[in-house]
Amino acid sequence: MSYKIIFNLKSLFDLRKNPKILFKFIFLSLILSTLIYFVTPKEFVSSASVLPSQSDSNSLGAMASLASQLGYNMNQSNNPLTDPNVIKEIARNDNVSSKILNHTFTSKSGESKEIFYYLYPEKDLNDPLDFELSKKHLNKKVINVYQDIESSIIHFKVTTTSPNLSYEICKLVFQDTISKINSLTSLNNSKKLSFLTERNELLKIDLSKKQNALKEFQEKNISSKSPGLQLEISKLITEIEIIKNIYMVLRGEEETLAVEVNNNNNGIFLINEPYLPVERSFPKTKYLVFLFLFLNLSFAGLYILKNSKITELIDN
Amino acid sequence: MTINFRTVFFLLICRFIIDILYYLISFQIYSYQGYTANLELYLINLPFSLFFIFPFILNDEKNNISNYLIFILLIGILLPLSSLFAFGASPASWYFINLTSFSFIVIVNNFMSNIHFDVPHLNNFALFKIVFYSFYAIATLVFISKYGININISSFSLTSELIYSQRGVFKDSNPGYLILNFFTLGPPLLFAYSIVFKNFFLMVGSSILTIIIFSTSSEKSLLFSMALYLGVFLIHKFFKKVNQKNLLKSYIFMILSASSIYFINPILSALFINRLIFTPQLVSTFYYEYFQKYDFSYFLDTSIFSLFFGKSYHTSISRELGRSLFGDETNLNAGLIADGYSKLGMSGIIIVCIVFVLILKIIDAFSNKKNNLFVKLLMTFSFFAMINSSIFTVFFTSGLFLSIIFLILLPPNKKIISEK
DSSP: OEEEEEOOTHHHHGGGGOHHHHHHHHHHHHHHHHHHHHHSOOBEEEEEEEEESOOOHHHHTHHHHHHHHTTOOTTSOOOGGGSHHHHHHHHTOHHHHHHHHHOEEEOTTSOEEEHHHHHOTTSOTTOHHHHHHHHHHIIIIIEEEEEOSSSSOEEEEEEESSHHHHHHHHHHHHHHHHHHHHHHHHHHHHHHHHHHHHHHHHHHHHHHHHHHHHHHHHHHTSSOOOHHHHHHHHHHHHHHHHHHHHHHHHHHHHHHHHHHHTOSOSSEEEEEOOOOOOSOSBSOHHHHHHHHHHHHHHHHHHHHHHHOEEEEEOOO | OOOOHHHHHHHHHHHHHHHHHIIIIIHHHHGGGTOOOOHHHHHHHHHHHGGGHHHHHHHTSOOSHHHHHHHHHIIIIIHHHHHHHHTTSSOHHHHHHHHHHHHHHHHHHHHHTTEEEEOOOOOOHHHHHHHHHHHHHHHHHHHHHHHOOOOOGGGGGOOHHHHHHHHHHHHHTOOOHHHHHHHHHHHHHHHHHHHHTTOHHHHHHHHHHHHHHHHHHOOHHHHHHHHHHHHHHHHHHHOSSOOHHHHHHHHHHHHHHHHHGGGTOHHHHHHHHIIIIIHHHHHHHHHHHHHHHSOOOTTTTSHHHHHHHTOOOSSOHHHHHHHHHHSSSOOOOOOHHHHHHHHHHHHHHHHHHHHHHHHHHHHHHHHTTSOHHHHHHHHHHHHHHTTSSOHHHHHHHSSHHHHHHHHHHOOOHHHHHHHO
16 A cells, blocks of 8 residues: 655745744744753763873873973883773772762752762662662763873763762762772782892892802912812802892882882873862753754644645555 | 565575685684684574575565665675674674664665655756756865865875875865765766766766875775776666666675685785775674763764754764774774664664665655666765764765755656757
8 A cells, every 4th residue: 555645845835824823833842942951951060181101102192292391201101000991991990880879978958878879869779789780870871981082181071960969979980090090000019019129138138148158268268379269259259240230120120119109190190180060061052942943843844744645545 | 575586596695705705804814803703603693694684585575766775785784794793703682683773674664665755856957957067166166275186196006004194184184064075975976977967078077086086085985986886887787677686696796806806916805805895894893892881972973963962972982992992093983773873772773774764765755757877876875885884974974965955956857858
């Protein structure tokens, strides 16, 4: 069975002869769009950004030269934790999400409860399924951690219906991510440091033993100039030199690490700190205009369709 | 429903050639891009992967322009995806989502073909010619004033470094919609017009335009689309009836020709097979996996929606995916279905499919009684672009909107003949 629709486009032009209907359409569109505009939940965005030091030189671009002008060496760290992709993953980490949801937040009205209940008032914090689903939702819809297109800057963006809540979550995710990177780096450095300290102590003892052995040997054979004894002395001196060199290298590394362990900025430069959003990010006036135009167009379409003729076509 | 077993036969041949090409060329050379091939899995998945034939069978019921356009996407998206799924390079869920989406598109399109829109036809070929030539005149003037006339034959060697550096310069120049439409649709459409309406002067003009534009933009797709248009024209010359079966024969000939180049220039052949057949579907699989983890774009990655809503997606999806998956500054664009998924998940796919079917209906309604070959050529590029581009991007930057305008202005064939 086939149908033919004859669109009556002329009916739309004929509307100018009937301004009452035209005015009704426009008025209804205005009312509806204003209503939708005010009913649409407001969104407030709080954001922050950091610049990880370890990045490939190609993607650093302008930021790298800027940082170097300010005295920062962009390639100073080989820490994999400051890789932009790793930072993104850390920010989405289970521990970070759990901590945020369990964090108690006091709203403007003085009400104090876990962030979980502000975001998901219908759900139960103690229900493991609700909690897991909320974590997933938080990482997908509320928190956005992404790398800048032109550089390796990492942006943290939090969107909620309350400016204070956005700010609070942004602060938490930002601080937790940075502290997680710092703690993991510090832990790694501490382990390395304790190993180096231990190794240096052993080397120190070994070096001391070898030096004493050389001293004793030289004292016992003070007047001898035989080639065999000279060779033995040379052997002992070489061994001492090798141990001394290893010790000096490891000692230098130990000193650097000792400084790094107490360094709270493990290769991450702060570009923007989290801020309290003053204005809503959505909906804006543009949205109202769009709604108004869209509704007018829809009414026009429906009007044409209403005045169109649908006829059934008989085969052959 | 009648099943054309010849179509099924050619589809099977086509699919097995694709499988062989994937296993012997793409997988062997480009496995670092993420291709996998598990032969044990292939034997298990093979029967399910052959379900891709159903949308083709359904699409065989009618022979409208819309069926031809759907065929382009079935060949470009569903066929290679079924092969990737069989080898385990694409998840079953993503393959079945595509299969269902295309079945939906074909069924709805078949249903819609029973509804005839009475649309006004402009019977003025002179008006069409004025608009057509005006577009070329204005676009050429804007182009010359912006880029000058530059002929660089060395870029035709298709050397990657040369092409990408030239393309980078062009993209940084912020060309704008008119130039983008002119660059993508301009030369092939002029070529199509010249062969359909037998105008030798315009044919030479389109060739010169291709050389100048390619020297400036270095878009390989331009050369490909010229070859494609010639191919579509030849298909219409060789076959009395241009249906799916004959189109499939031509497609088989095309991929066999491309793979035979392997013995002369393996890199060029592998590049051709990989870039045109498999890469778009590998990227669509990446999109599917990426948006399982990250939030959808809610259409805010499209500049027109961002403009109206007053907010935009936080990053460029194509650049972000390029960086995440290949670690470089590549733009990874996804085709029709993957783009719908990135916008709103399953609901996004449904919306995109509905928009797609509506566009098909508009094209069918306005192509009635018009020169079938010219209408096909008019629409081919835009629909080919949908294999690895968003439908909304194609609308403005790959000339779909412009093509529809030309289609509306094009008078019925009888009118053109009588005017001549």
